[in-house]
Amino acid sequence: MLAAAAAAVPAPVRVGSLVLRTSVRPPAVTAAVVATVAAVCGSRAVVGLGVGDRYSADEARRYGMPRASLAERLRALEETIALIRQRTPSLAIWIGGVHQSLRDVAASTGDGWNAWQLGVDKLAAVVAELRAAATRPLVVSWGGGVILAENRDSLEEALSRRGGAEEVATQGLVAGTPDEVTAELRARADLVDELVVSVLPNVASNWLLFSTKVLPNLAR
Numbered sequence: 092m093l094a095a096a097a098a099a100v101p102a103p104v105r106v107g108s109l110v111l112r113t114s115v116r117p118p119a120v121t122a123a124v125v126a127t128v129a130a131v132c133g134s135r136a137v138v139g140l141g142v143g144d145r146y147s148a149d150e151a152r153r154y155g156m157p158r159a160s161l162a163e164r165l166r167a168l169e170e171t172i173a174l175i176r177q178r179t180p181s182l183a184i185w186i187g188g189v190h191q192s193l194r195d196v197a198a199s200t201g202d203g204w205n206a207w208q209l210g211v212d213k214l215a216a217v218v219a220e221l222r223a224a225a226t227r228p229l230v231v232s233w234g235g236g237v238i239l240a241e242n243r244d245s246l247e248e249a250l251s252r253r254g255g256a257e258e259v260a261t262q263g264l265v266a267g268t269p270d271e272v273t274a275e276l277r278a279r280a281d282l283v284d285e286l287v288v289s290v291l292p293n294v295a296s297n298w299l300l301f302s303t304k305v306l307p308n309l310a311r
Contacts, residue, residue, distance in 0.1 A: 106132040109205065109234060109287060110141040110187035113171040114164045115156070122174035129179045138175065139205060141187040142168050165192055172200055185230070189213075194221050203230035205287060208263030211278045218282050233279045234287035238266035239301055253291075264291070269304035276309055 107128060113121060121140075129136040142164035143151070151158050159167070172184060185203035186196050197204035198221055206214055218231055238259060240246035246268060250256050259266050265275045280286055286309070290297045 103135070105135050105137050107137040108139045109185075110139045110207075112143045112147060113140050113168045114142060114159050118167060118171040118174050121171050122178050125175050125182065126178045129182045134181070136179075137183040137185060137203070139185040139187050139203075140168055140171060142190075142193065144188070161190075161192070165196070168193075168196060169200075172196070183230075185232075187234075189217060195224070197221065197229065198224040199226055201229060202227075203232060205232045205234045206283075208235040209233065210263065211275075211282070214279060215282050230285060231283045232285040232287055233283045234289070236262075236264045236289045236291045237272055237276070237301070238264055238291050239272050239297055239305065240266075240268060241300060242268060269300065272301075273305050273308045276305065280309060 111121060125136075125138045128138070142161065148158055168186075175182060175184060183202040184200070185205055186193055186201040187205045187207065188194075189206050189209060194204070194217070204221060206217060209217065214233060221229070221231060238246070238249050238253065240249050246266065250259055250266060253259050253264075256266070265272055267275065276286060276288070288301070290301045
């Protein structure tokens with residue numbers, strides 16, 4: 092439904108997913124869903140695919156779903172990509188995840204790749220390896236959560252609500268005032284083609300602060 096709503100916006104907004112876990116549903120089902128989105132959105136459609144991470148293991152257990160092995164999940168990913176290519180050849184397929192096996196898939200069959208919440212040093216090393224290995228044009232992106240506050244006092248309050256500065260850093264979140272967040276994101280933007288940002292908490296006032304105090308300073 093969200094994709095359909097975004098598709099109705101008369102603007103050059105891409106529509107799709109950041110990372111769909113391909114082990115959750117049969118490859119043919121995912122390919123059919125993606126084909127429908129592409130039919131509605133046309134060239135604006137993009138689909139991000141992945142195999143899940145340590146957080147999705149607990150999610151699968153709570154929903155009573157079996158936790159497949161990495162090899163099985165990678166096989167499901169490759170089958171899904173193949174079916175999407177058959178049904179919707181022009182659709183942009185992004186791969187999400189930093190595991191070497193996922194980077195190999197991105198380098199050989201993907202149109203894009205997303206690294207979620209990697210630090211600058213790790214991101215630089217991984218991106219260099221990926222670009223060297225890519226056998227086709229590949230859009231490289233960094234994605235992550237941003238905790239943004241107008242001043243230091245507000246920032247301390249925001250950090251405390253998420254377990255403190257150390258916990259936030261462990262999660263790989265970017266946190267700071269507008270100038271600090273701009274500097275952190277700029278360091279990542281210099282390494283990749285695109286940034287995918289989620290402002291936390293996801294409320295209108297935070298997005299307004301981001302769009303007025305950070306985003307203009309990231310424009311290339």
